[in-house]
Amino acid sequence: MLGITGFGAYIPQLRLPRSAIVNANVWANPSIAHLSTGERSMANWDEDSITMAVEAARNCLHNIDRDHVKKVSFASTTFPFVDRLNSGVVSSALNLPNDSHSADLTGSLKAGTSSLISALESTMKDSKDLHLCIAAEKRLARAGSLQELSFGDGAAALTLGNSSNNVILAELIGHHSITDDFVDHYRAQGNKFSYYWEERWIKEEGYLKLIPESINRLLENCSVKANQIDHLIVPLSSRGVPQRIASATDISPEIISDNLWNDCGDTGTAHPLIMLASELEKAKPEKKILVCGFGQGADTILLQTTKAISDFQSRQSLSDSLTNRREENNYLKFLTFNGLLEVERGMRAEQDKQTALSALYRNKDMLLGFIGGHCQKCGTSQIPKTRICVNPNCGAHNSQTDERFSDKKANVMSWTADQLAYSIDPPAHYGMVEFEGGGRLMVDFTDVNTDEMETNMPVRMVFRIKDIDEQRGFVRYFWKASPYK
Known part of the structure; x- marks a missing residue:
């Protein structure tokens, strides 16, 4: 049996009411006036897809032996680095074994579900090894656009393994994928914003054709009937589309999962996994969950929860993350945090912030992994770790072992x-x-x-x-x- 052994999600604390966006831009675009309900999640200025991925993974890896994580896949369309292994930064921050394999997946909004499928397929049947699958997103949009109103920032993480050496929370029944270069939007190299095509065409030719086709093929391949599905996850914010997809596949619209529009918005590649984490938190045993992903094709994944799902507890649940919110009504602050408004920063901001990459590498255990030291002679803990114990009554040389301070x-x-x-x-x-x-x-x-x-x-x-x-x-x-x- 292969499946999910752990899960976690993270939504930033800040929430920007959509009314703040509408009030600031309705003069130029009156058509957005009816979209002022709810709120979108808003990353702080010091958050990006990497930091959110780390937080989601920490929630997921609570009570899981990190030495067993041998593969890491990180999906996003908003990586901070184009030519640096972003998943490598995440692995270092999580203090994962350096003999693990890490990979970045990008290029499509279904990179999150595609990453999950790849992780499930690569899980060894007779191994203790776990595959950590993460998706995170912090997308930019033009001021006053539909995308600015619908987007949200967030991340989710799952660990995948086999039942020989791990407790399975949700078993994989099957999956199906369709690849089709249906370009509903795109973002070229060097551009900040994606370009979107006409919404009605995207619905009729994209969502309502590709996703139902993938669902029907999956159910046929798995010999599962539509009325046996307990939860349907469709990570789309287009009103009425999930219901039409359910109708087209003979699935009851009543089992469609909450798309979290009112709480955080559409978190891109992470959204199918965030919605999955939301369902797993409250799911009962023996429930079938069908997860969809869309982007130049469609992914569908069918899972069934096990009895172990009732006992799982993450470090911080998604519901806790949604509840732990701070409202931010200053729309100009949102623009500034995202680099969309050039403000006067003053002379004190004029400094060279070059990072010495050699020094970063020498000290990466402390700077990224937040590793301190624990003296084996006197028991003193300290950070940073040094060759000499800081205890004035000890002063032992080379007596310290590594100690992780990030979870203290x-x-x-x-x-x-x-x-x-x-x-x-x-x-x-x-x-x-x-x-x-x-x-x-x-x-x-x-x-x-x-x-x-x-x-x-x-x-x-x-x-x-x-x-x-x-x-x-x-x-x-x-x-x-x-x-x-």
Whole structure:
């Protein structure tokens, strides 16, 4: 038996009400006035597809031995790097074994479901090895466009394995794919925004032909009847289309999963997996889930939950991630965070932020993996790890073993809200934190407001963008402290 052994998802805290977008742009495009309901998820300035992928994977890998993860596939159409292994950055941040295989998948919105199919097919029947499948998206759109209103930022992660050495939460029954160069939209190299064709044509010739065809072939190949399906996942925001797809395949419209339009919007390649995580969180055993993906063709995947699904708990559920929200009504801040509005940053922002790649590589365990040290002689934990123990009563040389600090809880010892230092989201918050079990470090704080900060406040570590070298196009990552919720 092959299938899903773990799952997790992540939606950024910030939520931009669609009414804020409509109010700012309805003067130029009155046709968007009726789209002001609900909200879309909004990545913070220091979040991108890599940081969201790391957070989703951390939620997925909770209580899973990371040494068994030997393959990583990362799907996105918004990778920060064109010529750097983005999944390699994710693997380093997660402290996965360096003998694992990592790959980036892109080029289509169904890259998420295609990645899931490839991961299931590559799972060895008699191996303990797990395949980590991640999808994340942070898409840009023109101001006032339908895409800006419908898009959302988010990520999802799944681990795949076999039943010989793993607990299967959802068994693979079968899958089917169609490849067809149906160009509903495209984005050429160097362009910020995708170009979209006429919506009605996309519905009639794309969604309503390719997806039903793939569903029907899948059900036929698996000898499963339409009335045996318990949950139908169609990751489309077009109103009425999922119902028409269900009708075309004799599936009851009542079992169509919530597309999360009101809560976060369409998260691109990640959306089928996010919707799957949403269903798995509340699914009962022995339920059949049909997952669809669309983009220059269609993917369909049929899964059946097992009895083990009732006992699974992720580090943070998708429902928790959706509930843990902060409303952001400032539309100009949204544009600024996404680099769509050029603002005056002042002289303090004028500095060379070149990253010494040799130094980054030498210190990647600490900078990306957030690895500290634990003294085997006196038991002192510290970060960063050094050759000499920081305990003044010890001072042992070369006595430290690696210790992962990324999952440790911490408390704020001191903090500063700096209005002088440049920050894209002023003021800049930073201070000293003390980790549970020992170790102190000066860090930046993120996802906070000044009136929320206080000493002894519990925080957790999150993988974020430290800064961006705009001159050379390099993104530097590090760990920051975020309020523990």
